[in-house]
Amino acid sequence: MTEQPCIERLGDLLCTVGESPVWHPGDQALYGTDIPARRLWRYTPADGQICQWQMPEMAGCIAMSATGWLAAMETGLYALPALTPDxxxxxxxxxxxxxxxxxxxxxxxxxxxxxxxxxxxTMVQDMSLASDAGRLYRYADRKLTIPLAAPFIVPNGMAFSPDGGKMYLSDSHPDRQRVWVFDYDRDVGVPHHGRVFIERLPAGRPDGAAVDQDGGYWICGNDAGMLYRYTPDGRLDRSLALPVAKPAMCAFGGARLDTLFITSIRPPHAAKDALDGALFAFIPGPCGLEESAHIG
Incomplete structure (x- = not known):
């Protein structure tokens, strides 16, 4: 049964492709990226303020670091300082x-x-090519490696179980639409024994994801306006309808990590008053986990 949660739109942010939301506990703010616009943004719940920063390249995803941020862009990985409005x-x-x-x-x-x-x-930007040139990289000890050699078209849906012993990964291209789970060696950072976790979502393509403190895997159903929660054993637990067709990624945040934030994509044909591309939030019940910062 599909739920109709009480979902709140946050601020007036409209992204072309809103991605990689990350809750920063020190700033008590949500950061993210608008990929084609080459912008990073921040939403502060306390005052509803939105700040934006221009990047030299498109940033697909970001992570906290000891000195600021790590951003994966077009040509490689970049370090950013702590972001301030000035x-x-x-x-x-x-x-x-x-x-x-x-x-x-x-x-x-x-x-x-x-x-x-x-x-x-990584992915080829022209998805119509269905190129499996996508690769999955790990950056640790100042080295960029490819521990998982399998080719991807559009790698997505990455998340880790609460104890770090499982790694989730999807390929969101229309030709794949599958989610895998791997056993994850926490000591050396290598996934192994990959198997299908979700053969196909009930509707929509698997996009960005997050894991709650109970191990539930939340994943956006792009093109279907849906958000799903799966139990650690792969059972569909909840199906929630969203006010946009293309939710992109979700992340837990808030002072108690009890809020699930959801970014979205704004298609070129979207109506002027459409909510596509906006940022949303709701209280799902289970709380999330604090995102790890990059250790260098």
Whole structure:
């Protein structure tokens, strides 16, 4: 049965592709990226304020770090300082470049594991090509490696179980639409024994995801305006209707980590007063887990 939760729109943010929401506990604010606009943004619940920063490249995903932020962009990984409103164009310091497997690629979904290793996938931007040149990278000890050799079209849906022993990953391209779960070696940061976790969502393509403190896997059903929760054993537990067709990614946040934030995509044909591209939030019941910061 589909639920109709009480979902609140937050602020007046409208993203072309709103992605990678990350709750920063120190700032008590939600950060994220608008990929095609080459912008990072911040929403502060206390006053409803939205700040935005211009980036030199498209940033597919971000993660907290000891000195500010880590951003996976088009050509590689960059370090950013702590973002403040008086720095509309913060300095992006290159950490490592990436030799893409095909032209016109960028980073897409990513996050840190529970130990602070940064994982991020790449994709060919023209999805109509259905190119499996996508790769999944791990950045740790200042090295960028590919511990999981399987090719992807659009790697997505990355999340880690509360104890860090499971890693979730999807391929959201229409030709794949599958979610896997891997056993994850926490000591060395390597996934293994991958198997299908969700063969196909009830409706929509699997997009960004988050895990709650009970191990529930929340995933956006892109193109269907849905959000789903699956139990750790792969059972569909909840189906929630959203006020936009293309939810992109969800993340837990708030002072008690009891709020689930949801970003969305605004298609070119969206009506002027449509909510597509907006930021939303609701109280799902289970609380989330604090996101790990990149350890360097």
């Amino acid at each position: 720095q509309p164009k913060p300095q992006a310091t290159p950490l490592t470049t990436v030799d893409h497997a095909a032209p016109n690629m960028r980073f897409n979904d990513g996050r840190c594991d529970r130990q602070g290793r940064f994982w991020a996938g």
